[in-house]
Every structure is written in C-alpha cells, then in structure tokens.
Amino acid sequence: MKLLKTLFATATIACALNANAAGPQKNVRFVGDTQYAGFCKAIVLDDIKVLRSSLSRGVGRIGSSQREVLRMVTSEDGLTCNGVNLLDFAVKREANEVREYLTSRS
Numbered sequence: 001m002k003l004l005k006t007l008f009a010t011a012t013i014a015c016a017l018n019a020n021a022a023g024p025q026k027n028v029r030f031v032g033d034t035q036y037a038g039f040c041k042a043i044v045l046d047d048i049k050v051l052r053s054s055l056s057r058g059v060g061r062i063g064s065s066q067r068e069v070l071r072m073v074t075s076e077d078g079l080t081c082n083g084v085n086l087l088d089f090a091v092k093r094e095a096n097e098v099r100e101y102l103t104s105r106s
Helices: 002-022 033-047 048-058 066-074 085-093 096-105
Strands: none
Touching: 033 048, 033 066, 033 085, 048 066, 066 085, 066 096, 085 096
C-alpha cells in the first residue's frame, strides 16, 4: 500500500510539473504559406529562440545567411503576419523581445 501511495504521489507531482512547464497557450491559427509560420509564431509567443530557429531554417531557402534571411523577411515587401510586416506585427502584439531583436539586427 505504501508503494502505491508513493507511486501515486510521484505521478501527481510529475503531472503538475509538466502542466506548469507547458505555459499558457495562445489560440492562433496559421493560414496561407505555413512554411514560414515560425516567424509569426515567434512574435505571438515573443520568443527569440523560436525566431532564431526560423532564421536558421530559412538559410538556403530565403538567403545564404541568417542575417540575409532576416533582411529579406523584414524588408518592405517581405514576410507578413496578419497582413502587416513583421516589425509592425511585433509592435501590434507587444512582442518587445522579438521587436528589439529584429530592429537591432536588420
């Protein structure tokens, strides 16, 4: 019986930790060319790691380096999220971390 209680307590703690680690999910739906949805997702989550991952995946498809990929997606006629360019979308979503990253490196 004691073993059963210990296993139950361990499972409960593990589930509680996993629930906290997941963090809040934002209801977002990507339509159109979802191949580049990672850039928009980075802004929605305000997550530089997601943005840098998207930049890395774009090397070879969009540009020859991460800097060139960033320049292409942030250009005036570059990638749009919800109909606006990445910088304006970051301002609109109050994604300050990603906005600062985009402006400091473009």
